[in-house]
Structures are given as structure tokens and as C-alpha cells.
Amino acid sequence: MQEPSNPHHSTGNAAAYLGNSERTLARWRSLREGPPYIRVGRKVRYLQSDLDEWLARHRVHPVREGRPVGCGGGAHQRPTSERHGR
Template identity: 50%
Template sequence: MTTKNLCNLIATSTDLPKPLRKAIADMVSDYFKTPTDTEQAVSVSALLESAAADLLDEQAAARLLDNSPGTLSVWRSTGRYNLPFIKVGRNVRYRRADLIAWLEKRTRDTGATA
């Protein structure tokens, strides 16, 4: 199966929420970027487990950021910080990589706050 076929198969699956399908398709696409990787067999269940592990619920995201879940809720509703999140039904999920990237953008080399 080619990368494109696998990505299309995942993208059209109706058993998974759309944000999760996109995250998995992105992971598959990233996995097959180097020629040597295309020769390896890929377990779809391993990809699903990996994608699920990469998505954090509100409590886990709050622990990672050393804040409370309520603070994250306020940030989402007010747009105070541009912290990317995913809605899966009424549940909120955060990609670990997005949170780490957000933290890295906020790293300061000096004491200046602006």
C-alpha cells in the first residue's frame, strides 16, 4: 500500500473524529518521508496508539504547562493566548508537540516582557 493510499484510507474513515483522522494521516505522511521507511511494514494499530498518546486531555495539558484546567479553559474562550487545541465532540485535546512549540515560542533570553 502506498503512502497516499494509506493517508486516503485514514482520511475517509468514518469511525474516527476528523481531527484525529488528520493527526494520524499527518503522522503516516511524516513516517514515510525517507525512502528507507517506505520499505518497512506499518501497523495501523501502532499508529492509532501513537496518535492517541500524542493527544493530551485538558488535565494532562494543564500539568505539562503547570497551570490549572480552568486556566486553559479561560485562555481558549478569551483567545488570550494562541494555544492550539482540538475539539473532539465536546472534549478538548491538545497535541503535545503544539504545547512544546508554544512553550518554546514564549522562551525569553532577557528579562524583557515585550
């Protein structure tokens, strides 16, 4: 028998994959947050592709593209008047 191309996960497996608890996923479902899921009767399943897409959408890029680190403009800089002794 051939493996499905898009396997599904139980809440426990999905929580482990995302690094969260089952309780967190249950809370997200009740708040209509978190990754998409499938409910069949009382069972909840998460598709691997949905988990991967959800993680990708929550990826944070700490440095703006096209701007080298240390080029100024960040919140850590002192106001111009302080830098120039005014």
C-alpha cells in the same frame, strides 16, 4: 499496536505539563489565547507538538545575544551626568 507519533493530551494533562490549572486553559480557550487545541464534540485535546511549540514561542532570553553581561546600556545604570559628577 504502535503508539501515535504525536500523542494528544486531555485538558488536565496539558495543564499539568504547562504548569497551569485546567481553569486557566479553559479561560485561554474562551479568550482565544494559549496553545492550539482540538475540539471533538465536547472533548478538548492538545497535541504534544503544539504544547512544545507554544512553550518555545514563549521562551524569554534574559540577556541579549552578542552582548556580555555588564556591558552597560541597561535600565539599572545611572544617567551619564550622575556617573561623571555633573
